[in-house]
Amino acid sequence: MTDQDRHGASAHPHDDASAPRAEVFRGPTEPPEHAVAPERHPQAPEPGAWLGTHYDQCFGCGEQRPEGLHLRVAAGPGVSVTAEFKVAEAHQGAPGLIHGGLLSAAFDEVMGTVSWLLRVPAVTGRLETDFLKPVPVGRIVHLRAWCVGQAGRKFYHRAEARLDGPEGLLVAKAAALFVGVKLEHFVTHGRQEDVQAVLEDPQRYRSLRAFDVNP
Numbered sequence: 001m002t003d004q005d006r007h008g009a010s011a012h013p014h015d016d017a018s019a020p021r022a023e024v025f026r027g028p029t030e031p032p033e034h035a036v037a038p039e040r041h042p043q044a045p046e047p048g049a050w051l052g053t054h055y056d057q058c059f060g061c062g063e064q065r066p067e068g069l070h071l072r073v074a075a076g077p078g079v080s081v082t083a084e085f086k087v088a089e090a091h092q093g094a095p096g097l098i099h100g101g102l103l104s105a106a107f108d109e110v111m112g113t114v115s116w117l118l119r120v121p122a123v124t125g126r127l128e129t130d131f132l133k134p135v136p137v138g139r140i141v142h143l144r145a146w147c148v149g150q151a152g153r154k155f156y157h158r159a160e161a162r163l164d165g166p167e168g169l170l171v172a173k174a175a176a177l178f179v180g181v182k183l184e185h186f187v188t189h190g191r192q193e194d195v196q197a198v199l200e201d202p203q204r205y206r207s208l209r210a211f212d213v214n215p
């Protein structure tokens with residue numbers, strides 16, 4: 001099966017057959033056949049434990065971002081996590097409805113937090129979201145994310161969003177490919193004043209310690 005087959009790119013009526021698809025779509029979010037089952041790190045927090053924020057300025061989980069999502073993520077069984085957030089005024093796209101990009105951001109954050117159970121720092125390479133139902137302001141969005149496979153540095157994640165709780169209406173689902181990186185990724189690419197502020201503050205340094213790595 002080619003990448004083109006997997007994405008169904010050739011089936012799209014507006015598709016440009018001469019476009020360099022391989023450059024646009026670098027790979028699917030389906031684990032390849034040689035992928036292995038992800039392994040929960042032996043020192044991963046117990047199921048039910050709150051994972052805390054990895055950075056107080058993070059839009060997804062940071063406590064210092066008034067307009068952020070303030071996601072509180074808990075470890076789940078296996079290589080999974082759960083989280084909730086309340087859709088706020090600042091999260092609107094259409095009147096009274098969440099902006100789709102912010103729902104994708106919530107998926108990004110919660111799937112990113114799966115890395116804490118694997119103990120591998122990883123960044124999003126590809127993120128796909130299916131928006132199934134509109135999500136009104138004021139409602140609680142319950143998220144669940146889990147890892148379905150690993151192939152070398154590549155981690156294949158899935159996530160779903162439900163209204164009001166784990167058994168609520170399924171409103172969106174997501175698939176993502178995360179790529180494991182060294183901590184130097186953040187130290188090298190981040191704006192230096194922010195990187196230094198983290199490195200110099202023991203409280204904000206805790207996400208680095210969680211990975212047991214000296215940057």
Ligand SMILES: CCCCCCCCCCCCCCCC(=O)SCCNC(=O)CCNC(=O)[C@H](O)C(C)(C)COP(=O)(O)OP(=O)(O)OC[C@H]1O[C@@H](n2cnc3c(N)ncnc32)[C@H](O)[C@@H]1OP(=O)(O)O
Nearest residue numbers: 026027054108109112123124125126179186187195198207
């Ligand atoms: C002071 C410090 C504090 C730090 C404290 C730590 C805090 C920890 C914070 C976590 C934060 C979480 C927050 C939420 C998660 C984000 O939002 S992360 C932010 C959004 N993502 C990014 O910014 C990533 C930007 N992209 C990149 O940096 C690079 O493209 C990547 C993803 C690291 C890959 O680059 P690379 O390392 O050079 O690796 P590369 O060889 O290109 O790719 C590796 C493999 O992945 C595949 N791949 C890469 N990209 C793609 C793609 N888009 N589609 C398909 N396949 C792909 C490649 O084909 C390749 O496959 P193989 O050839 O091995 O089969």
